[in-house]
Amino acid sequence: MNTLPKLTLGLIKAYQAEIARSGSTATAKRKMVSLKKFLDWAAKEGKIQDVGFKIYDSESKNQNERISAKKAVNTRFSNLYKRYRSIPGTSYLNIAILVILSSALGLGIYNQFFKNTTNPFAATSLIRPNRYLSFQGRLTNQFLNPITAVTSVVFTLYDAASAGTTLWTGTCDVTPDTDGVFSTLLGSDCGSEISSSVFSDNASVWLGVKVAADAEATPRIQIATVAYALNSETLKGYPASSSATINTVPVVNNSGQIVLAVSSPKIQSTTGTFAIEGQAITIQTPSASNGNVTIAPDGTGQLNLTFTGASPGSGTGMVNATDANLTSGSLYYGSVASDASGYNLLQLQSGSSLTNKFVVDSAGNSSQSGTLTFGGTATIQSTASRALTLGGSTTGNITLNPLNAVAGGYVAPNTTNVTDLGTSSLLFRNIYGTTLYQGTNQVCDESNNCNFATGTNYWQLNTLTLSPANNTYDLAIGGTATSSAKFQAFALEKAADATSRLAKLNSSVITTGTLFEATASAITSGNIIKLGQGGNSAFSGNGLYMDFDNTGGGGGTFTGNFLKFDDATTTKFTVDASGNVGGAGVGQFGGITTTIFSRFGTAASGHALSVASDVLVGGKLELDGTFFLDGGTIANSAGTGTITFSATPTTSSNALSASNWLIENTANVGQAALIVNQQKAGDIFTASASGTPKFTIQNDGDVNMVGDITVGGGNINTGNIAFVIGDATTDGITFTTDGTGNGEYTFSVDGIGDADLDWGTGAGQIDVTDVENGSVNILLETEIDASS
Structure with a gap:
């Protein structure tokens, strides 16, 4: 709602009266000037009508009143002057007054400008004056007659006219003259020296006097101020000097200066705050001295520059540093001579609630909350070819605004055709533009028409997808024909034959290395390569096909x-x-x-493994179930090895510790449980113990054995052949019994041949003995050949 039309001259005057009443004249005048400027602007802009407001200060406003007052004063003065002139002798009085004033003025001028003044000097080693008081008095008796005898007197200094605190006391004997008058020096002739605190710490001091045994006289005597001035030419012995040195009192000289002429002087405040105040303050070194100005707070002390003005008076800054002769070095310089971190070299804040506006930290990193503006041509660069990064973890969007958004502004590299946009590992996600150029050739325009030259459009952009304008076009990279292109992407729609392919990689140059490589260094799950039909149509081709001699001409041999x-x-x-x-x-x-x-296989029935050729097991073959041989032969393929049955697969031993080898025929009645058919010249069967043969069936049927043969019943039949026990190497044959019965050894014949006991051609005999009883019977059922 606009309230400007409601401003009236009466309202403005009321406001003027209020600020004149509540503030100073200067403040009221400043506010009214500001109001006048605002009203002039509002009237000029047509916001209000000119109310005819004029500014009058307090002097102009009351001018008539002051003139009237002056006239009244002048009238009264004129009447008094007439009365004075009517008094007889006033003319002589006027002359006398004029002579007195002239004399006083002349004396003052003489003393000020012509009289030679003496400059007192203090001793090099200062000696302060003695602190004592001179006292003179007169002693009389009760008849007022003078006392001339030596009399004891006590002098006491107090801080009050009565009672109070004793500041000093001294007792001495005084010797009056014939009139009773005496004099003494308190603090020298009488008592110890008076302390300096008696006069410096007390505004008033009173002296009490007690004579002999009398009470202290009343009233006490107040010490006059002049008694504190122990000297008048020095201050406690220190002379004043316009060029002060050691042990002198500095004074303001005729140039308004206090000069300290001593080497390396120092003004020191031992407690509180040392303040220097002035309308303007300058701290400087003498011209051409090349001296430094050092301000050095100690410890955690700070150098604080505090300002209260709304703006700098000079129109530059609240803190200014100027040097019209600077040719090297720095106008502003600061250093932190340590390897510490975590602090700021510069920190600027503003706002009613202070927030950082510009900060430079200990590492040189700078941050600011506003806009960085350069005057003239400017360059942002890093040193020593280091990387320069715009933006960080907390940066929002970065906007470039060349030429203040006027058409034709550009962002360009400093040198043509040497700078890349992005890298092979740092890619831009999307690049947006109205028109795309490659060199001077337009690639795409603002209507999404893309081509390599003016004329026919060969490319199209649809929903962030770039494709050929005609979807039946092929894409070839590295060549202009299918025979020379290094990469090809074919439009399958153009042909539906066996040569159709989505993409083709073709190289006639690469002789070693990798033809196709796909890497993903950040992938942790999923698929590196995934091939699929992409639909659900019937498919009878190959998911992955390799042919290293696809010409069929029998070229080089494939050995990889x-x-x-x-x-x-x-x-x-x-x-x-x-x-x-x-x-x-x-x-x-x-x-x-x-x-x-x-x-x-994992089937519960059937053959898990079925082969049409040999199965070679280079190591050990373990069967947890039953081994079936459906109709073949267990043989050694080389014909020279040994097939060993062992209960311990890790050794070659055939010893059985917990079981035995069983050859059992439970189904085929009439068939042998074990058939060994030796078709070569070797032995038919051999049984060994610890590698030593114990039982052998030779190829001709002979049985050789080491050890005994125990027949637990039955006969040993040989058929129609001779049964021979022993040979030419046999030492002896013994027939024994177990000693539990009558052992019989019967040699029977089948009625065709004879049963011979033949020990060959060697010398020998048949011994028949009974190892138990010592005698034996021989029963002969046939005759004994005498020749035998």
Whole structure:
């Protein structure tokens, strides 16, 4: 709501009277001048009508009253002067007064300008005056007759006319003259020296006098002020000097200066605040002295510059540093000579609630809350080719406003064609612009038409996606044709044949290294490479196809790997040029649940492993179940090895500690449980103990054994062949019994041949003995050949 039209001359005058009453004249005048300027502006802008307000100060306002008062005073003075002139002899009185004034004036001028004054000098080693008082009195008796005899007198100084505190006391004998008059020096002839505090600490001092045995006389005598002035030419012995040196009192000289002529003088305040006050204060060194001005607060003391003005009087600044001759160094310089940190070299704050506006910390980092403006051409740069970063963890958007937003302003590198925008690892997410140029060639315009030259538009931008203007175009990089391009992206829509492909990488230059590389250093999960059809149509092709001789002409030999997977430079899985598969871990086929051992299949029935060729086990083959041989032969493929059955797989021993090898036939009646068919010249069967043969069935059927043969019943039948016990190397044959019964040894024949006891051609005999009873019977059921 606009209230300016309500301003009236009466309201303004009321305001003028109020500020004149409540403030000083200067303040009231300043406020009224400001109000007058505002009213003039408001009237000029048409906000209000001119109310005819004029400023009158208090002198102008009361001018008539003062003139009237002066006239009244002049009238009264004129009447008094007429009465004075009517008195007889006033003319002589006037002359006398004039002579007196002239004499006084002449004497003053003489004493001030012509009389030679003496300058007192103090001794080099100051000697203060003695502090004592001169006292003179007269002693009389009760008849007022003079007392001339030596009399004891007590003198006492008090701080009050009665009672009070004793400041000093002294007792002495005085010798009056014939008239009873005596004189003495208190503090010298009478009593000890008077302390300086008696006069410096007390505004008034009284003297009490007591004569002999009488009471102290009353009233006490007040010491006159003149008694404090122990000397008049020096101040406590210190002479005044307009060029003060040691032990002199400085004075203001004729130039209004206090001069201290001593070397390295010092003005010191031992307590409180030492203040220097003046209309204006200058601290300077003499011209051409090249002296320094040092202000050095001690400890945690501060140098505080406190201002109360609304603006600097000179129109520059509240703190100014000027030097018209500076050619080197710094106008402002500050240093912190330590390696400490955490402080600010400069901190500027403002606001009713103080906040930082400009700060430079101990590391030289600067921050400001406002706008940084440069006058003229300016450069922001770092030293020693160090990186320069705009923005940090707390920075919002950064806006560049060249040429104050006038069309044609630009942000450009300092040197053409040497500066990149972004790096291979520090990318801009999006780049927005109305028109895009490559050199002098326009690439895209403001209507999203993109081309490499003027004329036909070959590119289009749609929802942040850049694509060829015609979606059937192919994209080739590194060449202009499919045969020379290093990278190609094909439009599948142009052909639906076996040669259609989404992208093609083609190189005829690279002889070693990597043709295609995809890395993601920050990825921690997901897929590095993912291939898929991207739909649900039937698919009968290859998910991944490799052909290292795709011309079919039998070129160079492929000796590398189709696949090779490494982890931390250690190979874990390979598929070589021959199709051999190698893996550092276990294999799982027929299922996806890995175990600590390799297996083929997870079915509960059927064959988990079925092969059409040989299965080679280079190590040990462990069977946890039953081993079935459906119709083949267990053989050594090389024909020279040994097949060993062992209860302990880690050794070659065939000793059985907790079980035995069982060959059992429970189904095929009439079949042998174990058939050994030796088709070569070697032994049919050999049984060993600790590597030593104990039982052998030779190729011709002979049985060789080491040890005894125990027949637990039955016969040893040989058929239609001779049964021979022993040979030419046999030392002897012994037939024994176990000693529990009658042992019989029967040699029977089948009626065809003879049963011979033949010990060959050597010398020998048949001994028949009974090792138990000492005798034996021989029963012969046939005749004994005499020749035998």
